[in-house]
Amino acid sequence: MDIHPYTGQYDVSGFTCGDEPHHADLNDFLKTDALRYSATSMSQTYVAVADGRVVGYVTLLTDAIWLNPDEKGELQRADVPPAQTVPALKVGRLARHKSCTIPLVGSALMRFAFDILIDISERAGCRLLSVDAIPSALSFYEKLGFVRNLHFNHAGKKRETTSMRFDAFSLARPAWTLHVPLMRPASPTDLPIDQVDRGKRFGAA
Ligand SMILES: CC(C)(COP(=O)(O)OP(=O)(O)OC[C@H]1O[C@@H](n2cnc3c(N)ncnc32)[C@H](O)[C@@H]1OP(=O)(O)O)[C@@H](O)C(=O)NCCC(=O)NCCS
Secondary structure (H helix, E strand, C coil), X not given: CEEEECCCCCCCCCCCCCCCHHHHHHHHHHHHHXXXXXXXXXXXXXEEEECCEXXXXXXXXXXXXXXXXXXXXXXXXXXXXXXXCEEXXXXXXXXXXXXXXXXXXXXXXXXXXXXXHHHHHCCCCCCEEEEEECHHHHHHHHHHCCEECCCCCCCCCCCCCEEXXXXXXXXXXXXXXXXXXXXXXXXXXXXXXXXXXXXXXXCCC
């Protein structure tokens, strides 16, 4: 399985990730919106391809996440002022083809997103992976180590999705970022995070 930018090179007319109302949006986006969004730089879509067939996709865009003061403490930056958001790379959409039997397509696409986050974070501020999880996918993201954003999910806000984040600079790099298949050549970012020069990566905080 490979992951490529989606440029319309594959027939995605039969792509379906399921029959829930949320799934319809994910199915339609790939077929009707993904290319237009990419062309206007509103998001970028990448497809996972096996035997010439699209078996999954992920759409990425930039994001900014409000965190409560104690959540900011977890970033080792409790001093970030209350009005300041934390830069993120958002998993805008993620789906695997329902009839695909290859294991770990979703995890591989998330690993791909994680690698892009690390690339970006070395060139511009970008600290978190974020996602608005649909109810049926909440535990998928929790398994990967995502946590709920308290600010976006407080009781007064009515949302169908749950805003979640994953901190790229967690002390211990979780297994899913190491053990799912590599989609690009190994790089220093494939080291566990505690083996990377954290001082260099963080800069003078
Ligand atoms: C969510 C989705 C992308 C996950 O992709 P996937 O290829 O099935 O996931 P993986 O094979 O990488 O699974 C990794 C782990 O998560 C689990 N998992 C997968 N989907 C799950 C779900 N919806 N809920 C809970 N756990 C899930 C797997 O069982 C596996 O667990 P394990 O490590 O204990 O074996 C896929 O199920 C999908 O397309 N669902 C419909 C669309 C959707 O919900 N998209 C997310 C929108 S926010």
